[in-house]
Amino acid sequence: MLELLKQPWPWYTSGAAIAFIMVLLLLYGKSFGVSSNLRTLCTLAGAGKKVKFFDFNWRTQKWNLLFLFGSVLGGIIAATVLKSEHPLQLSEATVNDLQTLGINFDGQLNPAQLFGPVFFSSPKGFLILLVGGILVGFGARYAGGCTSGHAISGLSNLQIPSLVAVVGFFVGGLIMTHFLLPLIF
Amino acid sequence: MKGLKYITTGILFGIIMAKSEAISWYRIQEMFRFQSFHMYGIIGTAVTLGTIAVYLIKKFRIRDTQDNLIVFHDKDRTWFRYIIGGTIFGLGWALTGACPGPMFVNVGYGYGAMLLIIFGSLLGTYFYGVVKDKIPH
Numbered sequence: 001m002l003e004l005l006k007q008p009w010p011w012y013t014s015g016a017a018i019a020f021i022m023v024l025l026l027l028y029g030k031s032f033g034v035s036s037n038l039r040t041l042c043t044l045a046g047a048g049k050k051v052k053f054f055d056f057n058w059r060t061q062k063w064n065l066l067f068l069f070g071s072v073l074g075g076i077i078a079a080t081v082l083k084s085e086h087p088l089q090l091s092e093a094t095v096n097d098l099q100t101l102g103i104n105f106d107g108q109l110n111p112a113q114l115f116g117p118v119f120f121s122s123p124k125g126f127l128i129l130l131v132g133g134i135l136v137g138f139g140a141r142y143a144g145g146c147t148s149g150h151a152i153s154g155l156s157n158l159q160i161p162s163l164v165a166v167v168g169f170f171v172g173g174l175i176m177t178h179f180l181l182p183l184i185f
Numbered sequence: 186m187k188g189l190k191y192i193t194t195g196i197l198f199g200i201i202m203a204k205s206e207a208i209s210w211y212r213i214q215e216m217f218r219f220q221s222f223h224m225y226g227i228i229g230t231a232v233t234l235g236t237i238a239v240y241l242i243k244k245f246r247i248r249d250t251q252d253n254l255i256v257f258h259d260k261d262r263t264w265f266r267y268i269i270g271g272t273i274f275g276l277g278w279a280l281t282g283a284c285p286g287p288m289f290v291n292v293g294y295g296y297g298a299m300l301l302i303i304f305g306s307l308l309g310t311y312f313y314g315v316v317k318d319k320i321p322h
Contacts, residue, residue, distance in 0.1 A: 005204070011223050014205030015230020021198050022231075023238045028190065029249035034286040038310040045307075053314035066188045067195035068289055074199015075208075075293020082204060090211050093220040098211075109209040110282065110291070115298040129298060132281035133288075133305020134312070139274025140285060141313040142320070143267050144260065146274065147284045151228060154260060156235030161260035161267050168271020169278060170217075176279035177217035184280075 008084050022152055030063055033149030035140035037061070037068045101185045128184065143168060199290045208290045210282025217279050266322040277309075 009017075022032040039054065040061040047054035087107025095105045103111055119125035140146040143165045145154065151169070154162025205227055206212045216224035241247070242255050249255050278284055281302050283291060288306065291299040 008206060009201070009204040011205065011226030012230050014201055014207065015227045016234055017197070017201045017205075018227070018231040019234035019238060021194060021201070022235055023242075024194055026238075026242060026255050027247075027249050028194075029251050029253055029255070030191075034284070034289075035310075038285060038306055039314070041307055042311050042314065047311055047314065051311070051314045053317050054311075063188065063191045066191040067198070068286075070192040070195020070197075071199035071202070071286060071290050072195075072293035073192070074196040074201075075203055075290040075295075076199075077196065077293075078200050078203030078290075079294040082200065084204075088206060088209060088211060091215055091220040094211065094215040094218055097218055097220075098214065105211065109203070109206060109211070109294065110296055111210060114210065115296050117298075120298045120301065126301065129281065129301045130305040130308075132277045132283075133302035133307075134309035135273055135277025135305075136281065136284065136288075136302070137277075137306030137309025137311075138313050139270050139272070139277055139309070140306075141310050142270025143274055144270070146286070147278075148286055150271075152231055152235060155232045156239045157257050158236065158239075159260045161262065161264070164264060164267040165271040165274075168268050169275040171268075172272035172275020172277075173213075173217045173279040174275075175272070176276045177214065180276070181279070 002081070006082050006084055008086065008089070018152060019156075022156065025067075028063075031149075032153045033145055034064075034068065034071075035137075035146035035149060037064050038137055039141065040065060101181060103185065139172070198286065199293060202287055202290045203294055208283070208287035208294065213279060213282040261322075263322050277306075 025032045040058050043054040043056065043058045088109060090105055098105060103113055106112055113119060120129065145165065150162040150165040155166065202208045207224065207227055212224055215221045239257065247255055283299065283302055285306065288299050288302050
């Protein structure tokens with residue numbers, strides 16, 4: 001069993017498991033959406049004293065912080081007891097495309113070139129990771145949700161605004177991938 | 186402890202995200218280049234099964250564990266925020282390969298650089314709170 005779980009999971013297993021997570025939270029009386037935690041964390045850091053948007057009772061969101069904490073633990077488990085010994089099976093076309101950007105495929109989940117200590121401590125690398133994070137945080141709150149809240153919860157409830165947000169996610173992603181990344185790297 | 190079920194659910198979520206490779210920068214690049222079905226398969230399966238589940242929950246008026254009727258709140262029918270906010274999110278998603286869930290899973294996985302992305306996302310969220318009433322929605 002453990003050997004089976006250690007393999008990379010096929011997409012249908014993962015998709016079904018994500019739907020299961022959403023249903024489980026609904027049965028607990030909550031709704032699946034991760035990015036609202038970022039707002040709660042700002043409130044915990046004291047942002048509510050200066051900005052009204054963060055002045056709310058964070059205890060109503062305690063469950064979601066615990067969920068987020070659990071997801072970090074899940075990451076640790078996946079990287080240790082459930083770690084796959086096989087390299088990631090990335091499509092050949094992507095490997096070649098990234099090569100032209102100067103990013104080498106190393107078979108891991110994330111390129112060490114972008115997430116390793118060398119890149120992190122260079123001014124350019126520091127800026128890329130920081131600005132990328134700012135765009136994600138600002139965009140998620142502006143759009144009222146991220147991939148979990150809109151793409152999974154919203155679409156499952158047939159919400160047109162969520163569909164518009166998801167189209168936006170892709171428009172932004174395509175612009176970055178095809179026009180901006182070649183300029184950045 | 187009452188919160189344990191949320192931690193357990195989170196652990197499950199983290200394992201799923203990592204084992205499905207949805208937390209991988211490479212996989213996100215592959216998706217935005219339309220070079221593999223993998224990520225579309227994950228999202229497609231989740232949404233298809235999710236839609237069926239939500240339909241059944243509504244149809245049979247399922248109650249949650251506190252015996253309250255499970256209700257769904259409709260999203261605001263404004264458009265600007267979804268288009269512009271969504272696009273800004275997408276720019277960051279393709280650059281860092283991380284959405285708000287996976288960036289935390291990645292920290293657990295051992296990618297310390299993700300802490301900088303998380304810090305950035307908190308700055309971005311804070312910035313939204315500051316300018317919220319001054320930007321169109």
